[in-house]
Amino acid sequence: MDVLSFDTLKHYPDADPQKVEALYQEALKKLNRKIVVLDDDPTGVQTVHDIFVYTSWDEETITKGFLDPHRIFFVLTNSRGFTSDYTRQVHEDIAVTLEKVSQKTGIDYILISRSDSTMRGHYPLETATLRAKIEENSPRHFDGEIMAPFFMEGGRYTLGNVHYVKEGQNLVPAGQTEFAKDKTFGYVSSNIGEYIEEKTKGEYRAEDTTFITLEELKSLDVEGITQKLLAVENFGKVVVNAISYADIKVFCAAFIAAVAQGKELMFRSAAAIPKILGGVSDVSLLTKNQLIEEGEQNGGIVLIGSHVNKTTQQFEALKNTQQPMEFIEFNQHLVLQENGLENEVERVIALADEKIRTGKNVVVYTRRDRFDLDSKDKDKQLEVSVRISDAVTSIIGKLEVKPRFIIAKGGITSSDVGTKALRVKKALVMGQIKPGIPVWMTGEDSKFPKMPYIIFPGNVGEIDTLKEIVDLLS
Missing domain, CATH: 3.40.50.10840 (Putative sugar-binding, N-terminal domain)
Structure with missing residues (x-):
């Protein structure tokens, strides 16, 4: 074709x-x-x-x-x-x-x-x-x-x-x-x-x-x-x-x-x-003033779980930002070691909390060489992927410091952050920060109430879109 x-x-x-x-x-x-x-x-x-x-x-x-x-x-x-x-x-x-x-x-x-x-x-x-x-x-x-x-x-x-x-x-x-x-x-x-x-x-x-x-x-x-x-x-x-x-x-x-x-x-x-x-009208893209409270001093956090090529390209482009940024790799390949993921989570959380508290944005990203089981069992492969996703997203759930914003990259990653880590039961969809990239405002019962939560699909946006969003919110 x-x-x-x-x-x-x-x-x-x-x-x-x-x-x-x-x-x-x-x-x-x-x-x-x-x-x-x-x-x-x-x-x-x-x-x-x-x-x-x-x-x-x-x-x-x-x-x-x-x-x-x-x-x-x-x-x-x-x-x-x-x-x-x-x-x-x-x-x-x-x-x-x-x-x-x-x-x-x-x-x-x-x-x-x-x-x-x-x-x-x-x-x-x-x-x-x-x-x-x-x-x-x-x-x-x-x-x-x-x-x-x-x-x-x-x-x-x-x-x-x-x-x-x-x-x-x-x-x-x-x-x-x-x-x-x-x-x-x-x-x-x-x-x-x-x-x-x-x-x-x-x-x-x-x-x-x-x-x-x-x-x-x-x-x-x-x-x-x-x-x-x-x-x-x-x-x-x-x-x-x-x-x-x-x-x-x-x-x-x-x-x-x-x-x-x-x-x-x-x-x-x-x-x-x-x-x-649904008869939903067109509106303008969201602005920083609509998303970030005035006087907010903490840094934000970006969580990258998706492994599609576009995500990796966007991640590489983000490294060119002029904003204060700490990049922390999460080694998901430790999944087969006893307590490997648990120890990795604790290491990353300690570092992320420290940097966010000082006003620095943090990017937590999984190793770019993805982990795949040597098995044709699709459900078993999915189960391992979910274990890794649970570990990665638990980082948000265990943060002690409230970030100025949260961006989750990837479909499963962003879902788990919303439901498991942030414990959202009901959220208002505010609109989009870039075409195809929605923002939830978390409810009062979530871990971080009234938090702008940016859901960034793994396969959406141009190469510079992630960098542009982080620059906008910083």
Whole structure:
């Protein structure tokens, strides 16, 4: 499959923006459902603002989400860090609770399984489990599943049914990138229909997939797209081509029309769909004054766990900062030694506390040569990764000094920092500090209340983005 020039996107201009917006806004008025987003790591809020994210899924918490005045809420499952068995259990529990709360409150919902824009995650396990358990516990019947991995802020585009990742000025088929070589969630296919066939082991074939084309979206063929959606049955798969938010708005108009005619469709998507379906407006990027209290003297901390190439490049660029900075390597390769990780954690914490107290920013980073077990057992590999992640993120949980800011780099790392180290139960998504990089304001019950917590996905941003954020907040 060919690598494309990024300029290829110019051959697909958007329709009249005013017409697109009018279609979209009119459709939103007709969607009288709560949007529930199950997020497999904390980066799914990278397109929204002034929205709550919850880190548990008991009945009381889900009820709060349903009764919240916002159209949309997020539940952080962090399932990308779970084994397959635990992922299934969690999604069965969530499915039962969702239906119970929906029936109790009388509020209907749209379900979005938000996952990685490079299509890594427990697929099709999560959506198949949700479908089966919800249908078992209610009269609800899902006709189809919509796959929409477009995420402009991260350079993820779908055209010609192929998903691409922007690398420099090129669009690289996703199956040819480092993300597709993921030890746990790897894949071969870049054509999303073929990806679905690959991941479902032939249960859903590429030739049976319904594709929503760019031509249909750019020509504002809402009626034609709606008819395609109405024809989907038996949990059939729908792939949305998209290279702009205008495309997603047009698609959502058709989706809402199909829902109004009784169609029940679940999403497996990246972060663009929640923003548009949730009716979340655009806002400016966050500033230092919005995030750092005046007079704050302590240093901040950056925790780097991700090992994708982009993270390593961003880490190297950060070394060029002019800000006072202490770099502390965490040796995760000690995982196989008795008490190896525990002793390493204590060493790093002592040094980090000392430097933060003196006003110096601290960067704690895992060794850049990643540790992989010599085993083909994906769950065992994941378990070791989680042990390492637990050790790394425990550094934040054991800090004695409150930093001026916390930046966590990497999906699993940032989730564990939020839920385990900072003990966040509910957070307000303030917005983004850079495109695709969200900021939580921690709640009163967290380890560090009212702390700006920057969730920096491993595969997002330019090479200098991490340095720019640290410079901004220093």
